[in-house]
Structures are given as structure tokens and as C-alpha cells.
Amino acid sequence: MSDQAISTPNAVSIRAISKTYQSGFQALKTVDLDIRRGEIFALLGPNGAGKTTLISIVCGIVRPSGGAVLVDGHDVQRDYRVTRSKIGLVPQELSTDAFETVWASVRFSRGLFGRERNDDHIEKVLRDLSLWDKKDAKIMTLSGGMKRRVLIAKALAHEPSILFLDEPTAGVDVELRHDMWEMVRKLRETGVTVILTTHYIEEAEEMADRVGVITRGELILVEEKDVLMRKLGKKQLSITLQTPMQALPEGLDASGLALADDGATLIYTFDTQGEDTGIAELLRKLAERGVDFKDLHTLESSLEDIFVSLVRGAP
Numbered sequence: 001m002s003d004q005a006i007s008t009p010n011a012v013s014i015r016a017i018s019k020t021y022q023s024g025f026q027a028l029k030t031v032d033l034d035i036r037r038g039e040i041f042a043l044l045g046p047n048g049a050g051k052t053t054l055i056s057i058v059c060g061i062v063r064p065s066g067g068a069v070l071v072d073g074h075d076v077q078r079d080y081r082v083t084r085s086k087i088g089l090v091p092q093e094l095s096t097d098a099f100e101t102v103w104a105s106v107r108f109s110r111g112l113f114g115r116e117r118n119d120d121h122i123e124k125v126l127r128d129l130s131l132w133d134k135k136d137a138k139i140m141t142l143s144g145g146m147k148r149r150v151l152i153a154k155a156l157a158h159e160p161s162i163l164f165l166d167e168p169t170a171g172v173d174v175e176l177r178h179d180m181w182e183m184v185r186k187l188r189e190t191g192v193t194v195i196l197t198t199h200y201i202e203e204a205e206e207m208a209d210r211v212g213v214i215t216r217g218e219l220i221l222v223e224e225k226d227v228l229m230r231k232l233g234k235k236q237l238s239i240t241l242q243t244p245m246q247a248l249p250e251g252l253d254a255s256g257l258a259l260a261d262d263g264a265t266l267i268y269t270f271d272t273q274g275e276d277t278g279i280a281e282l283l284r285k286l287a288e289r290g291v292d293f294k295d296l297h298t299l300e301s302s303l304e305d306i307f308v309s310l311v312r313g314a315p
């Protein structure tokens with residue numbers, strides 16, 4: 001460790017980072033964010049929100065206009081070599097190495113960071129990623145899914161403690177997506193901190209411990225995923241009527257109840273946090289007014305609904 005390291009429990013500390021590109025475009029306003037050691041953090045945001053810019057700054061590839069980033073307590077600009085060696089970056093696509101074997105390509109990645117040769121580690125990484133039987137295959141002969149695994153193997157070759165995954169499952173099939181999730185979880189068990197950017201809300205919902213939402217260069221929310229879903233999640237009860245109606249009957253036009261456009265469904269929205277959902281009362285009132293229904297079911301808002309409403313509501 002450099003003696004300039006600051007003791008911190010965080011894998012990454014982002015302090016008042018801003019970025020204005022030479023074109024004059026402000027890609028990041030003032031971003032503050034701490035990534036805890038050993039967590040899986042999902043950075044969600046629409047196209048052009050600033051995700052890649054932020055990650056590139058943490059990796060030391062893009063210079064910020066203001067602010068500082070610490071990786072394991074080291075400043076990414078002052079201590080670039082130290083911080084970069086702690087980070088594994090998995091890009092979206094493999095652009096080189098087509099004619100190399102898997103083994104040579106992954107071993108080369110380790111050498112880039114000035115690490116001593118360690119074939120045992122390379123073997124472990126390849127085995128963990130189910131690539132061992134492909135170690136002598138040329139990369140160009142691999143399937144798309146295997147190429148993705150090679151990207152992860154290359155990023156892990158130098159034993160980083162922080163792994164950035166940029167859209168890890170963009171364009172892959174469902175099965176591979178689930179395999180990738182499993183792999184990421186296993187990595188976390190070995191103590192690696194994982195930061196992923198994604199457009200797939202389902203991915204964040206499935207994997208992340210915490211979620212950050214970035215839009216127009218601003219981090220508008222950082223929250224434990226479970227808390228986020230509890231806090232912002234709403235449940236709806238959908239009641240399919242026996243006979244469609246024109247308007248809500250007298251005494252039923254209370255807050256939370258709405259008649260869907262087709263007039264055949266009542267939608268009752270209630271707070272998942274509330275002690276009393278009000279459902280029993282609602283059903284009693286419907287019975288009193290002779291409103292018959294065919295079916296009842298509840299819907300829960302997903303992280304996707306929450307995300308869309310957050311990004312829409314952002315200034």
C-alpha cells in the first residue's frame with residue numbers, strides 16, 4: 001500500500017466528481033457515491049446518463065473536471081498504477097485477441113499489470129468460469145457466451161478486488177444471463193466488490209445489494225434494493241367486474257380507487273407499508289352496493305416501474 005492511502009471501509013469513494021467534455025457538454029454534475037467493500041452495486045440509467053463517463057473516471061481513463069475518486073483509499077489520479085491494478089474492467093465487447101488462445105490472452109492480461117506469472121491463478125479463473133476445457137482454443141472459434149466469459153477471465157487475471165461490468169448481459173440469451181448472474185454471485189462470495197451498469201432492470205432487481213440511479217449526469221438516488229422496493233413499491237388490487245360500469249358508484253370514489261378505461265376493471269392502489277390495506281372495507285362496500293366481480297388479483301410494482309417514475313420525475 002502507498003503511504004498516501006487513506007483508511008476507508010469503502011472500495012470506492014467518489015467525491016464531488018464533475019465532468020465537462022471539451023465540447024462543453026456537461027456529462028456529470030456533482031456526483032458523490034461510496035461503494036462498500038464486497039457489495040454488488042448496480043448503476044442504472046438511461047442512454048447518455050453518464051454511466052460510462054463515471055466508470056471511466058473511477059478507472060482513471062477519463063480525467064474529471066472536478067472532484068476526486070479514492071479506490072481502496074488511494075487517489076485514482078495521484079496513484080493511478082496502484083488503483084488501476086485493483087480494478088478489473090469487463091467491457092461489452094472483445095475487440096482484439098481473435099487469433100490468440102484463451103490461455104495466452106488471459107495470461108497476457110495479467111502481465112499488463114506487471115503481476116508475476118501465476119499459472120495456478122489463471123487455471124483457477126478459467127475453471128471457475130467453465131473455460132478450462134477451452135484453454136487451447138482460439139478465441140475466434142468460441143461462441144458469443146464463451147467470449148463473454150473470456151472477457152471476465154481477462155479482467156480477473158490480475159486478481160483485482162473490484163470488478164466493473166459494463167452491461168454484462170446486453171444481447172445474451174436468457175440462459176447465459178442466468179449463468180452470468182450466478183458467476184457474479186460466486187465472485188462476490190470470494191470478496192470481490194462488483195459494480196455493474198445495466199439497462200436491464202431485472203438484472204438489478206435480481207442481483208444488486210444496492211442500486212444507484214443516474215440520469216442527466218446526476219445521481220438521483222442511492223438505496224438498498226430491498227428498501228427501495230419497499231419504500232416506493234405499491235401494490236394494486238385489480239377487480240374484474242361482472243358488469244362494466246360508466247363511473248364509480250357513490251361512496252366508492254375514495255382515494256386509491258379508479259375505474260380502468262374499459263369500465264370493466266376497478267383498480268385499487270394501496271400502500272404496502274400501511275397497517276390496514278383497506279381491502280376488507282372496500283370489498284364490504286362493493287357487496288353493499290351489489291357490485292359483483294368475476295376475479296381479483298394483486299399486482300406489485302417492479303423495480304422497473306419505480307425506475308421509470310424516478311427518471312421521468314427528475315428535473
Ligand SMILES: Nc1ncnc2c1ncn2[C@@H]1O[C@H](COP(=O)(O)OP(=O)(O)OP(=O)(O)O)[C@@H](O)[C@H]1O
Nearest residue numbers: 021023025027045046047048049050051052053054
Ligand atoms: N468524449 C466525449 N465528448 C463529448 N461528449 C461526450 C464524450 N463522451 C460522452 N459524451 C456525452 O456525455 C453523455 C454521457 O455519456 P456516457 O457514455 O457516460 O453515458 P452512458 O450513461 O454510459 O450511456 P449508454 O447507456 O448509452 O452507454 C452523453 O450525452 C455523451 O454523448
